[in-house]
Amino acid sequence: MSQQGPVRTRFAPSPTGWLHIGGARTALYSFLLARQAGGQFILRIEDTDRKRYVPGSEEDLMEGLRWLGLEWDEGPDKGGPYGPYRQSERKALYRRYAEELVARGHAYYCFCTPERLARLREEQRRRKLPPRYDGLCRRLDPEEARRRVEAGESHVIRFKAPREGTVTAHDLIRGDITVANKDIDDYILLKSDGYPTYHLAVVVDDHLMKITHVLRGAEWLGTFPLHVHLYRAFGWPEPIWVHLSTFLKPSGKGKISKRDADIFRKDHKSVLIRDLREFGYLPEAVNNWMALMGWSYDDRTEFFTLDDLIEKFSLERLKPSPAAVNFSKLDHFNGLHIRALAPEELARRLVPFFQKAGYSVTPEDLLPLIPIIQTRLTTLEDGPQLAGFFFQEDIEHPEQDLIGDKMDAASSYQALSKVYQRLEALDPWTTETIEQVLRGLVEELGLKPRQLFGIVRVAVTGRRVSPPLFETMALLGKERCLRWMKQALAALERLQAPASPS
């Protein structure tokens, strides 16, 4: 362990887009680690590139994290002892640290223009050389460089990477990673606009904020040794480094592109947290799903609540290999967590989805339906689709569907009118009495249950697929059942005697 004190982790996104499962999973693990150790989870916004700032993304990040239940202890909106937590508000700080590195001989001023650097890279590309800074300004006399800086000349500060030897960086899940120093470029630490690059900012802030475990995506593995160099140049103790595996597209072939993401969305699948929320996924399910991509508890346990995860998560069981996202597994987890919800809670969560579909309902309206729809939902979005007719004054009857299995319009009409007569006289109107009547009629009419119930189902719901029939009818009420059956009978009548052309 390189640092002592409480466990402190952070999620440090840049506000350049919407929160996606890659970032959210990093946040989740970081949150879990802090919570289980009784430490702090920090949110830090890395907005040092003003050109790439996407308005609204910071809000999206926070809303997404809160929706998932990953509340932070310190962050831009709530402050904390090591603030500010937005890098653009810490700008002055970075220059000081960059200058310190120059003073210690670990960095230098560079006056090369972007144009010269572009030409240099082009030249190197042509000669099939690795693109790298050629060290022109590294050879400048420090005194002269300082004079030029003081004269106001545009410049950056670069890291003076050692030219010989190797560095060994230790990643918790991969072990030691050793690279030759000659393969490390003289990275820019401070840009000409005075903002730091990621490399400087992340090191300075993680140190100042006393971060003990750095969890981040595997895309940082390449510059990981540079960061280790920086810690050593500053003389700071390193945090524990954990580079999380990347996510691949469902086929396992390649990472997820913007185009892939658009294709998923058409099918109401998405890698964006805001979409998953909108598409009717539960935060519980999303967390469960994300947690298991790259981590496992044992050889059988798969259902986890956030509290379970706080208790059971461990860095030791993280995997280094990339994982393909599996949306059918998300569906599976969503069904599991929907079924685990208390009826009142499910009713409450379903409300916005019914409202969006045009049904103005309250949780109380929905509650009686829960017992018959809970096992039938994959997403909350399925709610109105499955049970919207409960809140309609009228329904449509697809006429052909009113004809029973292996029957014709005439016999279906006969059967349904019999049902109508008996139910009209039924009192009281309950699941049990309805079932009694209908089962009696099955017998009496010599039909199969599926034939008669099928006809009635379409008559009273307008659909071939519905929640269980008797419960549905009881909930619908006698008046609507009779009215809709009457309409169905009229439709069957029309089918028997097709209107002759007039």
Added chain:
RNA sequence: GCCCCCAUCGUCUAAGUGGUUAGGACACGGGCCUUUCAAGCCCGCGGUCGGGGUUCGAGUCCCCGUGGGGGCACCA
């Protein structure tokens, strides 16, 4: 072109320091239940990337291939 990482069923994964028929989940196929659709239960299909080593013994350790991923910006 250079550097780094990874490798068990289609997919997510288990098999602490090498030791039985490589286990579970999703998906898929079949069955049970059954008024539809689900849920639930049962059964099945299916895997250690290839080649060399080390060893009595390799999914597990080493090397080489191959495949995949990431990086090589005054972006993060």
